Amino acid sequence: MKKIFILTGEPSGDKLASKVISKLKLKEPNVEYLCVGGENLKSLGIKSIFNLNEITYLGFTKVLLNLFKIKRKIHETAEKIIEFNPDILFSVDSPDFTLRVAKIVKKESPKIKIIHFIAPQVWVWREKRVKKIKEFVDHILLLFKFEKKYFESENISCEFVGHPLLENNTKSKIDINQLIRKNKAIISIFPGSRISEIKYHMPVLIEFIRLMNKKYTDFLFIFHSTQDQKNLIDKLLSSTNLENIEVISDEKIKEHILEKSIFAVAKSGTISIEICNKNIPSIIIYKMNFINFIIIKILVKIKFANIINIAADKMIIPELLQSKCNPQEIFKTVSSFIENSEKINKQIKETEIILDSFKTKSLPTDLASDALRKNLS
Numbered sequence: 001m002k003k004i005f006i007l008t009g010e011p012s013g014d015k016l017a018s019k020v021i022s023k024l025k026l027k028e029p030n031v032e033y034l035c036v037g038g039e040n041l042k043s044l045g046i047k048s049i050f051n052l053n054e055i056t057y058l059g060f061t062k063v064l065l066n067l068f069k070i071k072r073k074i075h076e077t078a079e080k081i082i083e084f085n086p087d088i089l090f091s092v093d094s095p096d097f098t099l100r101v102a103k104i105v106k107k108e109s110p111k112i113k114i115i116h117f118i119a120p121q122v123w124v125w126r127e128k129r130v131k132k133i134k135e136f137v138d139h140i141l142l143l144f145k146f147e148k149k150y151f152e153s154e155n156i157s158c159e160f161v162g163h164p165l166l167e168n169n170t171k172s173k174i175d176i177n178q179l180i181r182k183n184k185a186i187i188s189i190f191p192g193s194r195i196s197e198i199k200y201h202m203p204v205l206i207e208f209i210r211l212m213n214k215k216y217t218d219f220l221f222i223f224h225s226t227q228d229q230k231n232l233i234d235k236l237l238s239s240t241n242l243e244n245i246e247v248i249s250d251e252k253i254k255e256h257i258l259e260k261s262i263f264a265v266a267k268s269g270t271i272s273i274e275i276c277n278k279n280i281p282s283i284i285i286y287k288m289n290f291i292n293f294i295i296i297k298i299l300v301k302i303k304f305a306n307i308i309n310i311a312a313d314k315m316i317i318p319e320l321l322q323s324k325c326n327p328q329e330i331f332k333t334v335s336s337f338i339e340n341s342e343k344i345n346k347q348i349k350e351t352e353i354i355l356d357s358f359k360t361k362s363l364p365t366d367l368a369s370d371a372l373r374k375n376l377s
Contacts (some may be wrong), residue, residue: 001084002028002376006035006046007077009055009094011193011226013269014038015251016091016118017166021046023369028376034084036077039227040251042053049080053195053228055097070097078104082113088113095120099133106136113375117141117368119151119158130154139375141368144311144358147256161367162360165274184220184244187212188258188280189336190266191233193226197267200287201234205265207327208334211240215335222261223247224254224271246368265330268305272317273358276308276351281335281344283318287325308354316350 006021008014014280018040024031025044035041038052055073063281071219081089082148089105089112091098114137120129130150133140138149151158191201209221221244221374225233237245248254258264264275264282274283284306297356304310304320320326337343 001030001032003032003034003084004090004372004376005081005084005086005089006033006037006041007081007089007091007098008035008037008041008052009092009097011038011040011052011228013093013098013118014040014052016164016270017041018044019167019365020090020117020372023365024372027369028373031376034080034086043251048076049155051228055094068069069230073097074100075104077101078108081105082109085109086112088115090372091116093118095129097322099147101135103136106172113138115139115141115372115375118143121149121224128338130156130348133351139371141371144307145310159367159371160360161371162364163273163358164368166277166355166359166363167365185218186257187219187221188261188264188266189221189223190264190271190275191225192267192269193224193229195229195232196288198229198232198236200289201267201285201325202233202374204287204327204330206237206240206242206284208265208330209245211331212334213242213244219244221245222257224257225249263334268319268321272306273355276317276355279348279352281337281347283320283330283337285320285325285330287322293322306321308351311354311357312350316347316354 006017008017014037017037021209022044033046035045035046035048036050036052037048042048055070062273074097081101082105089102091102091114099116099120105112106114119140119142131154134154134156138157140156140161142148142158143163145160148158148160153313189205191198191205212219223233223245225247229247230247233247237247248257258275258278258280261280264280266272266275266282266284268286269282272282272284286305302310304315306317307320308317309315309319320329320333
């Protein structure tokens with residue numbers, strides 16, 4: 001029996017990996033799996049060798065403080081993969097963890113094919129990483145067409161498959177009316193999936209909601225959470241006395257809540273693609289400690305944080321980062337959208353143009369799962 005080890009480093013990677021593997025399971029039912037993953041891969045019946053929370057660290061200082069722990073986890077993971085002896089190591093995103101593991105695996109077991117999905121953002125910083133990746137990665141699956149030139153220039157086998165979150169999902173029969181309070185318009189809030197992100201963003205978001213409640217009475221604010229972090233978000237909200245808030249963690253319900261939303265406030269990251277694909281207007285927020293912010297400002301060579309803005313080379317989706325990530329600025333920006341339908345329509349039209357440039361003729365999950373199938377034979 002053929003074997004695949006799926007290696008992720010955070011919930012967004014777990015979600016993307018599960019979309020690809022669910023397709024592969026239909027095409028190749030006789031494959032044995034093991035993973036480092038979260039709730040999405042678990043829902044496919046795939047066992048994870050440890051909890052994803054053990055490796056989701058945010059920022060440079062967190063990494064430095066946990067350096068020995070991370071290094072130990074990298075070696076421990078590589079040992080487990082080598083012991084499992086898969087035909088393919090399918091690593092997804094989180095390159096500072098997954099590719100370090102892959103490098104060790106390739107050195108110890110050269111026969112294991114390394115296929116990496118979601119290339120390191122070498123176009124943002126550390127472009128020289130491409131030369132190092134060449135030494136141990138057999139094939140890279142790319143989200144964006146413009147990435148190809150960086151890897152082809154080093155003769156690295158790569159393939160543009162597109163973004164699985166841009167696939168048109170079929171509607172499932174879920175009644176969410178009982179979850180939605182009557183006469184309340186939904187604003188979806190995505191505070192992040194990492195503990196550090198949640199702790200930085202939640203106080204700001206709570207105060208933002210307080211400001212909104214002073215001006216408006218017809219909004220319900222729904223926090224989208226992973227199952228692992230739901231208790232933490234519930235705890236942080238429990239002492240607020242805010243009555244127009246909810247927390248949801250079920251993936252299918254979250255999707256339907258987003259579709260019913262009139263606006264979204266989201267931490268910078270993959271979720272922005274999903275929001276834009278649903279034609280929901282949004283803003284991006286992000287806050288980290290000052291040292292991390294200064295390091296990133298020095299290293300990063302692009303103007304924007306959001307992939308939509310990067311591809312457009314202009315600010316389509318407002319980015320409220322660091323000092324701008326405060327309750328007053330978020331309130332002011334959100335209000336400017338919900339009171340101006342022309343502004344909302346303009347953002348949606350412009351994001352549609354950018355998203356179209358990200359799409360492939362075939363479904364991304366089909367292309368990615370087919371690449372795995374080819375390498376299984």
